[in-house]
Amino acid sequence: MKTLIVYASQNGSTADCVNYLQSKLDGEVTVKKIDERLPKLDSFDTVIVGGSVHMGKIQRKITSFCRRNKRLLLEKNLGLFVCCYTAEGEEGFLESIYDEQLLSHAVMTSIFGGEMRYERLNFAFRKLFESLNKVEGFRQGFVEPEINYVEIEMFAKKLSA
Numbered sequence: 636m637k638t639l640i641v642y643a644s645q646n647g648s649t650a651d652c653v654n655y656l657q658s659k660l661d662g663e664v665t666v667k668k669i670d671e672r673l674p675k676l677d678s679f680d681t682v683i684v685g686g687s688v689h690m691g692k693i694q695r696k697i698t699s700f701c702r703r704n705k706r707l708l709l710e711k712n713l714g715l716f717v718c719c720y721t722a723e724g725e726e727g728f729l730e731s732i733y734d735e736q737l738l739s740h741a742v743m744t745s746i747f748g749g750e751m752r753y754e755r756l757n758f759a760f761r762k763l764f765e766s767l768n769k770v771e772g773f774r775q776g777f778v779e780p781e782i783n784y785v786e787i788e789m790f791a792k793k794l795s796a
């Protein structure tokens with residue numbers, strides 16, 4: 636079985652999730668960052684697409700990859716994931732990220748959690764989070780994300796089946 640993983644990562648945590656996912660998948664796995672030259676999808680049985688959420692949105696290049704390749708993706712053993720701090724089960728969240736038809740076609744959709752990696756943020760975002768931390772109640776409503784390795788393992792199992 637041949638698998639292609641196409642992903643985007645701003646600060647590296649999605650890339651780490653993808654490395655872990657790759658190590659858990661059976662068969663031949665090709666990993667490509669969305670900015671790289673991508674192979675034709677025809678030769679893959681399984682395609683996995685993912686990225687990280689920033690200010691409510693996944694990377695634009697992931698959205699346009701999904702749009703451009705929708706017809707082919709609907710013929711594949713498809714997995715969709717995101718890295719973010721939003722917890723599983725928040726109504727309408729994945730629907731705000733991925734195309735509805737792709738979501739219902741996917742064998743599995745997952746939230747892998749993530750890591751904030753404040754040290755890698757640019758000046759504007761560091762300042763934004765510093766300010767938010769001073770707002771009363773912000774910290775209470777915010778759960779620092781962690782990479783959910785168990786979820787990634789379940790995702791890999793489902794996509795390998």
Ligand SMILES: Cc1cc2nc3c(=O)[nH]c(=O)nc-3n(C[C@H](O)[C@H](O)[C@H](O)COP(=O)(O)O)c2cc1C
Pocket residue numbers: 643644645646647648649650687688689690691692718719720721748749750751752756760780
């Ligand atoms: C500036 C910034 C904005 C973020 N915005 C959101 C958001 O709107 N919703 C969400 O669920 N997670 C949000 N996150 C959490 C990231 O999606 C999470 O940290 C993810 O692991 C980042 O992946 P990356 O390191 O591959 O970029 C945000 C993180 C940062 C640093």
